[in-house]
Amino acid sequence: MEWTVNELAQRAGISGRTLRHYHQIDLLTPDRIGSNGYRYYGPHAVARLQRILMLRETGMPLADIAATLAASAGPEAEVAALESHLAQLSRERESLDRRIRAVEHTVHMRREGREPRMDVMLEGFNDRYEQEVVERWGRDAFEASNQWWHEKSLRQQREWKARSEALLARWRELHEAGLATDSPAAQAHAVSHVDWLSEIPGTPTHEGDAARSAEMILGLADQYETHPDFHAAFGSENAAHFAADALRRHVANALR
Structure with a gap:
C-alpha cells in the first residue's frame, strides 16, 4: 500500500x-x-x-x-534525545520565569509611582554571574541560588545587601585596626563570612560539603585579591587582601 x-x-x-x-x-x-x-x-x-x-x-x-x-537504532537513543531536550526546555522556562518576575517588579513599582530598581529590572535578562557560577559549580547551583534571590521581597533583598556590606566593612575595620589575619577577631569574622555563604542555596557551604567548601572559599579568596570590583566592595585593595588571607587561614585550620 x-x-x-x-x-x-x-x-x-x-x-x-x-x-x-x-x-x-x-x-x-x-x-x-x-x-x-x-x-x-x-x-x-x-x-x-x-x-x-x-x-x-x-x-x-x-x-x-x-x-x-x-x-537511533532503537527507543533508547530517542529517549536520551528527549531527556536532553526536556532539560533545555526547563532552562528556558526558568529563564522566562526570571524575566516575568522582573517585569512584574517594574509594573508593581510603576503602579505605586516609584522608579523600578535597575538591577531588579535586568535580572533574568542579564544575570551577571551566571556563566561563572555554572562553570564552577554547575547549572543546578546557579538555578538554586538565583531562585532563592528572586523569591525574596525587595525589603529582604535590601536587608541581605545591607548585611553583605556590613560583612565586608568589618574586614576593612579589622585591617585598619592593625590586627593579624590569624588573630582571634579576624578568624572569628572568617567563620561569620563562611556562615554567611552557607545561607545561599546551591553553594557547597550550604550543602555541608567540606572539601568543595574549601575549594569554593579559596576560589573566592583569589577573586577578592585580584578583581577590582571586590577591592571597591571591601573599601580598599589592602582590605580585600586581608580578608583573602584570613579566609585561607580559616580553610587551613578548619576545613581541611
Missing part, C-alpha cells in the same frame, strides 16, 4: 508543503518516486513520519530530530 503526498498529508494532519520540505532536507524520503514525478510513501516512510511528528510535538528543532533519527 502506498500513499501520495496529498493522501499522506491528509491522514497525518499536515500540509503537502511540509512533506515536500521534509524530503528536500532529507528528513523524510519517499519510498519511491513514480515516472510521473509523484512521491509515494509506504509503511517504512509512514513509520518514520510518525516518529518525526512525535518529536516535533516536543518542540525539538528539525535538525535535532534528523540527528536523533540518524543515530
